[in-house]
Amino acid sequence: MPLTLRPFQPDDEPVVGALHRGVDWPVRSADGWRWLLANPARPGDFPVGWLAEDAEGGAAFVGQFPQTFHANGERLLGVTGYSIIVPPALRGAAPILIRRVLDRPDAALHYTLNANALSAPLYRRHGFHPWPAETHGLKLSWIIDPLVCATASLVRRVAPDRSGRAGPERLMNARVCRPQDLRLPPDIAPMMDFGADWNDFWVRLRESGAVLADRGAEAMRWRTADPDRLTPPVMLAYRRDGVITGWLLAQTAKMSRHEPPVLDIIDLIATPGEPDAIQALVGTLIDNGRRLGVAKIRLQVVSPSLLAALGPVGARARREGGWGHAHARFGAERDAQLRRGWTPTPFDGDYSFCLRPVPRP
Structure with missing residues (x-):
């Protein structure tokens, strides 16, 4: 037809x-x-x-x-x-x-x-x-509440996806809808706006020579203002000597009515030569997982360089995925440049606005 x-x-x-x-x-x-x-x-x-x-x-x-x-x-x-x-x-x-x-x-x-x-x-x-060639099938997750995750696994076996299209939201908790009350180390603070210190960070990222999705102030203010997101994102900046050298953006999601709330890392990036930011940011997120009411934390796009930067924190994660969720097609005149310089995070894709939001109480 x-x-x-x-x-x-x-x-x-x-x-x-x-x-x-x-x-x-x-x-x-x-x-x-x-x-x-x-x-x-x-x-x-x-x-x-x-x-x-x-x-x-x-x-x-x-x-x-x-x-x-x-x-x-x-x-x-x-x-x-x-x-x-x-x-x-x-x-x-x-x-x-x-x-x-x-x-x-x-x-x-x-x-x-x-x-x-x-x-x-x-x-x-x-x-x-x-793409990335070595890690296109890899997703990482850190379990925060093993009991809730085990319950969700049992529900998936007993009542698969078709039962998730109607009925009440299961495996919810009050913490996930409360205002954020994070316990943060001295070198990590909430990112409240995208002002001059953010602009300096973005300039240093661009100077690395990598191929980077736009993280300028205008783009970030727009990206974090999605009206269909029902809970505020977690936005953390890592500072060395008062200067931002690392950044993490995460948001809560609920994959179906029978899944528990999870926290998806949307962006995770640091300036070149910063040895500690990636591990510190993810470690802090894990430490605050229960306060945020999530059953696990996920990183759904992983490049080889990001995996290396995660170090022992990444070694603690569960390996998920496996079917090759990331694919790319480069223009012929840009192929070598993009293969050499583009190491995406979930920010580059559709995760920030396609995740199923955690419902309001």
Whole structure:
């Protein structure tokens, strides 16, 4: 059956919302779609998603998210797809939607950092390769509450995913919705705004020569203002001699109604030559896990350099994943530069705005 492709419009929110509810994914509000449209990295002619429609009114959807990448003084456009939803009646629409997202000649790289086990093979057919090459299938997690995690594992076996689409939220606790009350060491403090000290940190990151997603003040203020996030993010800065040399952004999520709250690390980065920031930031997050009411902490995108920087803290983590969730396709003229310089964190992908939020009490 022929399909018609067209850009997502705000009036399509009910259709796209129904698609998300059908697979028990978080449904973005009208304010949330306006927030995505306000992305400072979005070119004026860049839709936030595409709909494939058949003659009988059926629809499939893919989102597309642009980011500005900085590379040795240059600005590059990167594009990741997100939330590919294809109902059974529109089987075969996924490759069509992916090709439409790839049809952006001004993009230096296309990628996904959040493919599931079923969709991962699709990307290889479209010229993507696993990235980072050594760790594309690796996710890390630190267990905070073993009993709750064991209960969730039992529920998954007894009542698999289909039971998670209706009914009450299970395995909740009051701590996860309370204001943050963190116990922090002297060299780590909450990041309250993105002012002059943040700008200095961002300049030093860019001077490293790495290929980095934009973390300028405007981009960070926008990214941390998602109206569909129901709990505030954890934002921590590591300082050496009063100067920011490391940064961590994390937010709570709940994968389904029958899963406990977890804390996802969205961004984790330090300036070159800083030996302690990564381990200190993650260690502090682990130490505060129970105060935050989460059953485990996750890091869903790991590069070899980040794994090395985690050191003994990383050695304590459980290894998860395994199906190759991260894939990239580089433009021919940028291939060598991106292979050499791009080591993504979850910040580069769709995790910050596609995680299922912890519900309000």
